[in-house]
Amino acid sequence: MRPEMIWPLWPGCAFLVAVLLLTPRKVWLAILVAGLAAFALYDVQEGLPIRATGFLIAADFAEILVAALGVTYVFGGSPRLNSVKSLAKYSFFAVILAPLSVATVAASALRGDSWRVGFLTEALALLTLTPAILSWADIVLRRRKKPRVQYLESASMFVALAILSYVTFVASGIESQPILLYSLVPFLLWAALRFGIAGTSSSIVLVALLSIVGAVHGRGPFRGETPVKTVLSLQLFLLVAASSFMVLAAVVEEHKLAERAARESGEALRASEERLRLAQQAARIGSFERNVRTGVVTWTPEMELLYGLAPGRFGGTTAAFENLVHPDDRAGTIELVEAALRTGQLTTGEWRVVWPDGSVHWIAGRWQALMDVSGTPSRVVGASMDVTDRKRAEEALLQLNHTLEAQTALLQSREELMKIFVKNVPAGVAMLDRDMRYLQVSDRWCADYSIDSSQVLGRSHYDMLPDMPEHWKEVHRRSLAGETLRADEERWDRKDGTTTWVRWEVQPWRKSNGIIGGIVIFAEDITHRKRMEEALSGMSRKLIESQEQERARIGRELHDDINQQVAMLAVELERLQNDPSDAQNRLQELRNQMLELSNDVQGLSHELHASKLEYLGVVSGMRSWCKEFGERQNMVIDFKSDVSSVVPFDIGISLFRVLQEALHNASKHSAVKRMEVELREAPNEIHLIVTDRGKGFDVEAAIRGRGLGLTSMQERVRLLNGSVEIQSKPMAGTTIHVRVPFRSEHSDQPAAG
Numbered sequence: 202m203r204p205e206m207i208w209p210l211w212p213g214c215a216f217l218v219a220v221l222l223l224t225p226r227k228v229w230l231a232i233l234v235a236g237l238a239a240f241a242l243y244d245v246q247e248g249l250p251i252r253a254t255g256f257l258i259a260a261d262f263a264e265i266l267v268a269a270l271g272v273t274y275v276f277g278g279s280p281r282l283n284s285v286k287s288l289a290k291y292s293f294f295a296v297i298l299a300p301l302s303v304a305t306v307a308a309s310a311l312r313g314d315s316w317r318v319g320f321l322t323e324a325l326a327l328l329t330l331t332p333a334i335l336s337w338a339d340i341v342l343r344r345r346k347k348p349r350v351q352y353l354e355s356a357s358m359f360v361a362l363a364i365l366s367y368v369t370f371v372a373s374g375i376e377s378q379p380i381l382l383y384s385l386v387p388f389l390l391w392a393a394l395r396f397g398i399a400g401t402s403s404s405i406v407l408v409a410l411l412s413i414v415g416a417v418h419g420r421g422p423f424r425g426e427t428p429v430k431t432v433l434s435l436q437l438f439l440l441v442a443a444s445s446f447m448v449l450a451a452v453v454e455e456h457k458l459a460e461r462a463a464r465e466s467g468e469a470l471r472a473s474e475e476r477l478r479l480a481q482q483a484a485r486i487g488s489f490e491r492n493v494r495t496g497v498v499t500w501t502p503e504m505e506l507l508y509g510l511a512p513g514r515f516g517g518t519t520a521a522f523e524n525l526v527h528p529d530d531r532a533g534t535i536e537l538v539e540a541a542l543r544t545g546q547l548t549t550g551e552w553r554v555v556w557p558d559g560s561v562h563w564i565a566g567r568w569q570a571l572m573d574v575s576g577t578p579s580r581v582v583g584a585s586m587d588v589t590d591r592k593r594a595e596e597a598l599l600q601l602n603h604t605l606e607a608q609t610a611l612l613q614s615r616e617e618l619m620k621i622f623v624k625n626v627p628a629g630v631a632m633l634d635r636d637m638r639y640l641q642v643s644d645r646w647c648a649d650y651s652i653d654s655s656q657v658l659g660r661s662h663y664d665m666l667p668d669m670p671e672h673w674k675e676v677h678r679r680s681l682a683g684e685t686l687r688a689d690e691e692r693w694d695r696k697d698g699t700t701t702w703v704r705w706e707v708q709p710w711r712k713s714n715g716i717i718g719g720i721v722i723f724a725e726d727i728t729h730r731k732r733m734e735e736a737l738s739g740m741s742r743k744l745i746e747s748q749e750q751e752r753a754r755i756g757r758e759l760h761d762d763i764n765q766q767v768a769m770l771a772v773e774l775e776r777l778q779n780d781p782s783d784a785q786n787r788l789q790e791l792r793n794q795m796l797e798l799s800n801d802v803q804g805l806s807h808e809l810h811a812s813k814l815e816y817l818g819v820v821s822g823m824r825s826w827c828k829e830f831g832e833r834q835n836m837v838i839d840f841k842s843d844v845s846s847v848v849p850f851d852i853g854i855s856l857f858r859v860l861q862e863a864l865h866n867a868s869k870h871s872a873v874k875r876m877e878v879e880l881r882e883a884p885n886e887i888h889l890i891v892t893d894r895g896k897g898f899d900v901e902a903a904i905r906g907r908g909l910g911l912t913s914m915q916e917r918v919r920l921l922n923g924s925v926e927i928q929s930k931p932m933a934g935t936t937i938h939v940r941v942p943f944r945s946e947h948s949d950q951p952a953a954g
Contacts, residue, residue, distance in 0.1 A: 208322050209413045209432045210439070213240055214264050214303070215326035218295065219334035221269040222279045229269070237262060264303035264323060268295040268331075281339070282332055282398045284455040288447060295331065300324040318429060321436040329405040329443050336399030355396055359407065362388040366408050369422070370415030379422040382438070389442065393450040397457075401450040405443045412439065491519065491581040493542065493570070498522060507564060507587050509556030527553035527561065541570045542578045551588065563592040629726065632710065634719040635681060637662045649726045668696040680707040680720045690727060702731040819853030820844050820880060823860060827878055834868045842880040844887065852941055855917040856880075856889050859925075862914055863891040863937050871895025871935065887943040894934040900927050914939075 217236045221229050237258050244254040271294030272280055282288045304320035365388065369381040385408060392400035415421030416435050423435040487504030491497070496519055502512045508525050515521060526534050530552040541548040547569045553561050568583025629646040633639055639657050647653065650666070657665060663674070670693065676686050687706035694700050706723040817825060824840045831838040848856075860878065867876055873895040881888040903911055911927065914937075918925045923941035 207318050207428060207432055209416065209435050210325050210330075210409055211322045212326055212330055214261050214268075214299075214323060215330040216334065217265050218268045218272075218299075218327065219331045219338075221265065222272060222331075222335060223338055226273075233262065233265065236265075260303040260319075264299045267302050268299035268327060271295070271298060279335055279339070282335075282447075282451060282454075283458060285448060285451045288398075288451040291332075292328065295327040296324050299327060318432055318436070321433070321440060325409070325436055325440050325443065328440070328447065329402050329409060332398055332447070333402035333406050336397075336402060340399065355400065358388060358391050358395070358400070359404070362392070362404055363407055363411070366411040370408075370412040371418070371420055382422060385442075389446045390449070393446045394453055396450075397454045398447065398450050401446045402443075405439065405446065408442070409439050486584055486586040488584045489568075489582070493578045493580060504585060507562075507585055508554050509558065509560070509562070525554050527555055529553070538568075538581075541568060541581065545570045545572050545578065551592075562587060562589045564588065629724040631662070631722045631724070632719065633662055633722070635717070637677060637719075639665075640719065646724070649724070676707055677720060680709050681717060683709055683717065685709070690731070700728070701726060702728045819848040819850070819856070822853070823857055823878075823880065826857070826861075827864070830864055830868075835874070836868060837875045838864070838878060839876070840878045840880075844880055844882045846882060846943075848887065848943070852887065852921060852943060855921055856887070856939065856941065858917055859889060859914045859937070859939055860891065867891070867893045867895065867935070870898065882943070885942060885944060887941050889937075889939040889941075891937045892934070897929045897931050897933045897935050899931065900929050 213236070217232065220232055220236075224232065240261055241254055241258050244257060249257070272291055275290045275294065276287070280287060280291050282291055300320045300323035303323050304316050362385070365384055369385065389401070389404055389408075392404040412421060412423065412435055416423045416431055423431055423438065485503070485507065487501050487507050489501070489504055490499045492499075498515075498517055498519055498521070500515050500517075505512055505515050508515070523531055523535060534550060534552045537548055537550040547567070549565070549567045551563060551565045554564055555561055564585050565588045566583060566585040568581055570578040571580045571582065573579045628643060629649050630643040631639060631646050632641040638659055638661055642652075642657055647657070652665060662677075663669060680686060685706070685708040689704055691703050691705065692700060693703055704725045704727050707720055709717045710719055710721050712718045820842050824842070827838040827840045830836075864876065864878075867873070871893045873893050875894075877890075877892040879888070879890040879892075881890070900911075915925050918939055918941060921941045923939060926938040926940075927935070928938070929935035
């Protein structure tokens with residue numbers, strides 16, 4: 202403002218301080234040189250004397266360093282003015298000490314009332330402009346996203362404040378209207394309460410800008426007799442408004458931080474309580490509290506579970522608790538409680554409780570009596586946990602220790618006694634050292650492996666059995682490391698072409714000092730048992746073959762005897778037809794019935810004896826039977842086959858019986874008139890697939906039922922080392938898929954059909 206050339210608010214130093222606080226200290230010198238050079242160039246252009254320019258540059262340099270170094274020292278970097286304390290620290294260095302330094306140095310360079318104007322110029326800039334720059338930089342660098350409505354609110358507030366400030370300071374003309382200054386208060390309150398330091402400092406900068414414009418042009422409420430008085434009144438107004446609303450904004454932000462901290466603390470407390478509750482449930486820990494004066498005992502639900510009670514079933518009294526304690530431990534537990542009431546010391550104890558179902562459990566408790574001001578116990582608080590598993594483990598360990606002590610007393614010469622045991626045990630047992638050399642073998646071992654005990658002792662196990670599988674050697678290494686391993690049955694294909702089945706167990710043996718001295722091998726030759734199982738399987742196969750022979754015999758008898766008799770009866774009835782009697786129509790009906798009976802008996806014969814499989818081959822025989830069955834049952838059976846190999850009769854007859862069972866079941870239960878049968882050849886397999894789109898059934902329920910159909914299917918296919926897969930659900934149809942191992946042997950001509 203001319204002619205004194207004074208600034209109501211000098212932004213240069215405030216801007217440089219903000220830049221220094223936002224940048225690393227190693228670049229401060231370059232920033233200061235560039236900024237101060239610009240200041241000097243400006244002063245020269247304004248016509249200031251060299252001496253005054255030098256004083257001003259020195260004053261600016263001192264101010265910037267005092268503000269930047271002081272704030273950095275206090276805050277450790279860029280300040281965050283989110284509390285009254287932080288605002289006070291910042292103001293001490295930036296708003297008081299730094300302007301004092303510049304005002305003191307610059308007072309000798311300028312004339313007039315320069316000290317007060319210079320101090321207020323720098324203080325006002327550092328109080329408003331620097332915090333505004335730092336706040337907006339913090340928002341940009343941290344990329345904080347706010348709700349869109351908050352951005353709209355802030356824009357509305359700034360636009361309204363700008364309009365009102367313009368009206369107050371610029372558009373009011375030469376007439377002074379100080380009353381308009383009060384209209385700014387609600388918007389500054391709005392900025393402080395809603396947008397904190399960033400909103401308040403930015404709002405004050407906006408108000409300062411427009412008020413200075415008005416004062417420069419001689420408008421608004423700040424017009425004094427001289428420019429200095431005008432500037433002083435304007436600066437005092439801005440400084441009072443800025444400091445007041447900045448403090449208010451700091452208080453608001455401090456309150457918000459406290460609320461956020463309280464909310465986070467509450468959430469953390471709730472989360473901690475929830476974790477504690479889950480931990481108590483997982484660890485089977487409960488807590489309790491007893492009011493000594495009233496005798497009321499409060500248990501958590503976890504406590505009730507420890508005592509086998511349903512939630513809410515605890516009586517809530519000391520007597521109710523004592524009744525749950527085992528009678529043998531009740532007196533001792535009561536004495537522990539009374540001692541805690543007398544001493545007020547932390548007390549621990551263990552006791553047994555009897556659950557309502559009669560089972561006994563162990564409880565460990567930890568509690569303390571809390572005294573009132575008179576030294577009288579008022580409350581007892583504590584926690585309990587179920588230690589039944591630990592107590593049982595301790596009892597088992599104690600019993601084991603007793604057993605080991607007894608064994609140690611008996612086995613002072615353990616190795617020799619073990620050798621004696623191994624020698625005489627009626628099983629295949631070998632005792633070896635860590636180098637896998639025989640120390641002792643049983644007679645059964647020698648008999649199983651055809652070796653002489655006098656020749657085996659001291660020799661290597663691997664030399665005696667050179668064809669031993671490699672994985673058994675790995676078992677020995679693991680057992681020497683401390684493991685015990687076993688197998689119920691394992692096949693051993695020996696180099697001489699024989700196959701041996703063995704059931705074995707390998708475990709380490711230890712010396713009297715606890716060190717592993719070697720391993721003991723228990724081996725049983727179960728080859729004879731496996732052969733008996735194979736023989737039993739062969740007997741099952743023969744049983745089914747015998748059943749087939751019986752079916753064939755019955756089929757021949759039905760075909761050659763009963764069917765012929767019924768046919769002769771039909772012939773006789775045909776002769777009677779020529780008798781011109783009244784029973785002619787009746788006789789014709791009887792003839793038809795006899796013919797139908799003959800066909801049924803013939804069909805039954807085909808069911809019992811699959812002669813067509815012998816004469817036509819498996820594929821054609823199955824196709825022919827499907828056609829006959831479909832005609833009898835009034836069904837359409839779509840039979841498909843791509844088998845070009847000769848199917849052995851034993852495989853064919855089993856597949857045929859499975860097909861018969863499947864079609865009979867479908868005709869009875871599926872309620873469909875069309876079915877699909879597919880006989881397909883695959884590499885080393887033959888597949889039979891029977892499909893219908895009928896009602897379906899529950900497969901597991903059918904297998905558990907009393908019927909033998911599905912079981913018969915599975916047994917027939919199992920004897921052929923095949924598999925049966927049945928897929929069916931109620932109202933979703935049924936598919937029976939049979940797979941049988943089959944080595945193709947192509948005939949000279951394609952299979953019939």
